[in-house]
Amino acid sequence: MKVGFIGLGHMGGPMSRNVLAAGHDLVVHDLRRDAAADLEAAGAAWAASPRSAGAGREVAITMLPTPAHVEMVLLGPDGLLAGLPDGAVWIDMSTSVPTVADRVRVLAAPRGIAVLDAPVSGMAAGAKAGTLQIFAGGDADVFAAARPLLEVMGDAERILHVGGHGAGYTVKLMINLLWFAQLTATAEVLTIGTQAGVDLATLRRCLLASPAASNFLERDVLSVLYDGDYDSSFSLALACKDLGLAVDLARNAGVPAEMSALVEQVYRRARAQYGDEGGEMLPVRLLEDLTGTELRLPARAPEPYSPYPPD
Secondary structure, eight states: OEEEEEOOSTTHHHHHHHHHHTTOEEEEEOSOGGGGHHHHHHTOEEOSSHHHHHTTOSEEEEOOSSHHHHHHHHHSTTOHHHHSOTTOEEEEOSSOOHHHHHHHHHHHGGGTOEEEEOOEESHHHHHHHTOEEEEEESOHHHHHHHHHHHHTTEEEEEEEEEESTTHHHHHHHHHHHHHHHHHHHHHHHHHHHHHTTOOHHHHHHHHHTSTTOOHIIIIITHHHHHHOOOOTTSBHHHHHHHHHHHHHHHHHTTOOOHHHHHHHHHHHHHHHHHOTTSBTTHHHHHHHHHHTOOOOOOOOOOOOOOSSOOO
């Protein structure tokens, strides 16, 4: 398949490498030419503009930071939409909102260009491993035709068609919103409990044995608790962007979102404190710094030695 891929950052870079490794004819574009160096060395072609990245392509994929970037790449001077041939498919895998894609679809429909919103979950590790979750919104037949390509980037069991145009964007924003809310609440609970005198490991073990257990508490928070790693692979600037989009979506849907707005405020405070490029889990550090005590578990026990290789 002839594929154009625009956006070669933490996520788009490894995703596009998986597309190339699967044998597709790949053309790539990014604001930074050096972001494509490894891809070019492996056989991908470089496009000097979004328009040329779409020329002659059956499918074009975008993986971009914000809705404004998506709009600029698709509809700006020398944009992708102008380069795509009639009958092509545009798949936007960015965390975005339906508004931009709606405008593109109005212009694309007379030329038979189909549109899917297919944002992802799974962080950079999932992008590298090709095990992302993908949530696609759009026509079911377009999704079915695009599925083999999506499967080279994601876990086949977790590539879901979630509804019509815009549904993929909405599902991804709700996943991020809930995750950020869980992080904020978990940081407060662990800090309050330990400051009140309960051992951190004991408190966490009790929470995991209770109805309050969560995947975040079981797995995701361990990078902080063991290693002091606040996950710089996803920046506070992007987290604040996603939270802002989620709160805006709530407003547009007519849903009061007081708690979500408060979580956004906590993240904006962390961004002001630690900078745009700080890791997405730094709201935990806000409380650590305020209390003067790090939330840390004893070092992980080493794996028992075995002379036999794993099965």
